Each structure stands twice: as structure tokens, then as C-alpha cells.
Amino acid sequence: MYIWSPMARTVLPKSVFMFMIICFIFFAVDGNPFGSSSKIHGPATTGYKEEKLSHFRVYWHDIASGRNPTAVPVAAAATTNKSATGFGGVIVIDDPLTEGPELSSKLVGKAQGLYTLASQNDVSLLMAMNFAFMEGKYNGSSITILGRNSVFLKVREMPVIGGSGLFRFARGYVQASTYKFNPRTGDAIVEYNVFVFHY
Ligand SMILES: *[C@@H]1O[C@H](CO)[C@@H](O)[C@H](O)[C@H]1NC(C)=O
Ligand SMILES: *[C@@H]1O[C@H](CO)[C@@H](O)[C@H](O)[C@H]1NC(C)=O
Numbered sequence: 001m002y003i004w005s006p007m008a009r010t011v012l013p014k015s016v017f018m019f020m021i022i023c024f025i026f027f028a029v030d031g032n033p034f035g036s037s038s039k040i041h042g043p044a045t046t047g048y049k050e051e052k053l054s055h056f057r058v059y060w061h062d063i064a065s066g067r068n069p070t071a072v073p074v075a076a077a078a079t080t081n082k083s084a085t086g087f088g089g090v091i092v093i094d095d096p097l098t099e100g101p102e103l104s105s106k107l108v109g110k111a112q113g114l115y116t117l118a119s120q121n122d123v124s125l126l127m128a129m130n131f132a133f134m135e136g137k138y139n140g141s142s143i144t145i146l147g148r149n150s151v152f153l154k155v156r157e158m159p160v161i162g163g164s165g166l167f168r169f170a171r172g173y174v175q176a177s178t179y180k181f182n183p184r185t186g187d188a189i190v191e192y193n194v195f196v197f198h199y
Contacts, residue, residue, distance in 0.1 A: 048199040051169075057193050058097040058131070059179065060111050064186035070095045071186075074114075085124075086117040097131060101179050101189055109133040115149070125149040127158060131194070141165030143196060145174055160196050172196035 063070040070093060077088030092114045099106040113129030127149050132142045142165065147158025156176045163170030172195045180189040 048169075051197055051199055053172075053195065053197050055193065055195050057191060058099070058108055059101045059105070060176070060188075060190045060192050061096045061098065061103050062093065062186075062188040062190070063095070064188075066185075080117075083117075083120065085119055085122060087120045089117040091115050093129065097133075097192075101191070103189075106135070108135040109138075113145075118148075119150075123151045125151060131192075138166055141167050143167045143170050143172075143194065147174075149176060151178070160194065163196070163198060167196065167198045170196050170198045 061070065071091050072093075073089055074092050075090040080086060080088040093111060095111040096103065096107055097109040097111055099108055110132050111129050112132055113127070115125040115127045115129070118124055118126040125148070128146050130142045130144050133139060141163065143160050143163040145158050146161050149156045149158060154177060158174050158176065160170055160172040160174060174195070175193045177191050178188060179191045182188070
């Protein structure tokens with residue numbers, strides 16, 4: 001059976017005509033017949049609540065010495081041990097994150113990733129690490145930090161560039177300040193204040 005379509009000014013099979021009608025309805029309702037990817041995602045469309053700012057503090061334990069170091073050098077340039085700033089060294093970390101400054105205080109997660117000594121003139125690190133949380137409601141969630149850490153500055157700021165779990169869509173920054181550094185062993189305890197927007 002054929003019907004006449006005023007739009008196409010031609011004779012179309014009824015099924016083609018119906019398909020066009022359905023496409024038109026979807027387009028009219030959604031503005032995009034192929035899904036809603038081009039739309040602005042507000043709370044109503046995504047199911048996420050309002051974005052919020054969280055602030056929390058953890059202590060980062062970089063343990064270079066002893067029988068179970070959590071910071072291990074994995075690579076260096078031929079010139080690294082001649083450089084006063086360790087330029088070219090790469091250290092992989094699985095550093096405990098605790099609630100208080102003592103290592104014996106509650107473990108809330110691990111800082112996993114690496115840092116590179118990336119300056120010839122001062123001790124400035126490129127840090128690329130995840131804070132993998134292991135406690136309370138944040139257990140299983142993580143944030144990703146990528147930034148410059150000039151370790152002798154009192155406060156170093158690094159961007160939070162993303163996250164997972166409860167930290168999906170995370171963006172923000174951390175402020176790191178050294179709590180304790182032992183130049184003999186290389187062990188360091190650093191206070192991290194994390195400021196992060198997420199849902
Ligand atoms: C520097 O590293 C090279 C190669 O690993 C090693 O042979 C040399 O002893 C090191 N020099 C110093 C001063 O540690
Ligand atoms: C965190 O989650 C893991 C995996 O789901 C679980 O095994 C562990 O017991 C949890 N830790 C805490 C402190 O809740």
C-alpha cells in the first residue's frame with residue numbers, strides 16, 4: 001500500500017513514511033536524533049547531584065630507607081649521580097597516606113605513581129600519582145595529581161586533574177608542605193591539603 005507524502009512530494013512506502021515521522025518526533029523532542037551527547041549535562045539529565053568542594057588533609061610517607069622502602073629509584077641518567085639536584089632520576093612510589101602525621105596513625109590510602117627529578121637548578125619534581133583511598137566511603141575511589149613539586153618551597157601547589165568513583169569529574173588542587181624530612185635516610189613526611197570539586 002502506498003500513501004502520498006506532502007514533504008517529499010513523491011509516493012513512499014508507508015513504512016518509510018512512518019520512519020520519517022518517528023525520526024522527526026525524536027528530533028523535535030531531543031534536538032538530536034542520535035542521542036543527547038551534544039547537550040549540556042545538568043543535574044536533571046545526568047542523575048548527579050550538585051557539584052561540591054571537598055577539603056581534606058592526609059600525610060604522605062615517602063620511605064626511601066629500611067627493608068621495605070615505599071619509594072624506589074627505577075631509572076637514572078648517566079649524569080644523575082653527578083647532579084646536585086638528582087636531575088634525571090625516576091622514583092616509583094607506593095607511599096602510605098595516613099590521617100595523622102605519624103606512620104602509625106590510621107591508614108586512609110596509598111599514593112601510587114612516580115616522580116621525576118626534572119630540574120637542573122633546584123630540586124623540582126614532576127609528580128604523577130594517584131591517591132587511592134582505602135577507608136570509609138571513599139574506599140575504592142581515587143584522585144589523580146599531576147604537577148610540579150619544588151620540594152624546598154614551604155607550600156607547593158599541584159593540580160588534581162581527575163578522579164574515579166566518588167571523585168568522578170574531579171578537578172582541584174593540592175597544597176603540599178613538608179612536615180618532616182630526614183636528609184640522612186631520605187625519608188619524608190609531607191602534609192597534603194586536598195581541595196577538590198566533584199559530585
Ligand atoms: C654513579 O653511577 C655509576 C653508574 O651507576 C656508578 O658506577 C658510580 O659509582 C656512581 N658514582 C657515584 C659518585 O655514586
Ligand atoms: C575497602 O574495599 C575493599 C574491597 O572492596 C575491602 O576488601 C576492604 O575491606 C575495604 N576496606 C575498608 C577499610 O573498608
